[in-house]
Amino acid sequence: MLKLIKLEWKKNNIGKYVRNAVILAGLLCLFIFALAYFGIANDPDTGVPDAAPGNEMISSSIELFTSMSFLIFTSVMLASFIVTAYKNKTMNLMFSYPIKRQKILVSQMLAVWIFNFIALVLTKVLIYGCVLAGSHFMTSAFPLDFNMASLSFYVQLILKSVVIVSMSFIALFIGLAMKSSKATIISSFLLIFLTQANIGDFTMKNNLVFPVILTLVSLVFAVLSVYNAETKDLM
Secondary structure (H helix, E strand, O other): OHHHHHHHHHHOOHHHHHHHHHHHHHHHHHHHHHHHHOOOOEOOOOOOEOOOOOOOOHHHHHHHHHHHHHHHHHHHHHHHHHHHHHHOOHHHHHHOOOOOHHHHHHHHHHHHHHHHHHHHHHHHHHHHHHHHHHOOOOOOOOOOOOOOOOHHHHHHHHHHHHHHHHHHHHHHHHHHHHOOHHHHHHHHHHHHHHHHOOEOOEOHHHOOHHHHHHHHHHHHHHHHHHHOOOOOOOO
């Protein structure tokens, strides 16, 4: 399986995705830093941050923007690795190998999942670290509600990253069902609205049970995406 994953990275030129992930991480870091220390989110009349309910702390903004960005980024990669491969008929060649179709699809999904999980974790650590470093020289507009010296901080960071990256499997299933790369990416936007948006004071993102349910649902969709691979006709 590891050899197949490495083959997928090589076949899809993983270097360009590394470059894009680094650029994305840098832009997110600059944006969050400006949000915290340059007052770009401050109300011009009151001088205090104009934040939606539940987003008054800096960690909320970090989790929101990194989750949105990498859910879309992961869905784009899945669309490129899998859905586009079906549409361009390059999957025909892959399925001609003496390897089960399901194993090939799983390797493609894992190649994308592993890459984006690592990228998301590193991006979050970078942003939290930059915000913490800035607090030694400037005053943040948002309260710093995290402790990077705590083990629980990293446990929560990893668990939240698992949930976000796994959600992209739902978008993949929709893209495969509709035979469309665009549907995969659009689905990721809809998932963001479902999981991150506020309706008044109500939001699902602060519900402790919701991430667990969402992860289980994502795994179900991942299984469904490969379940009939051995008998399903190519696009």
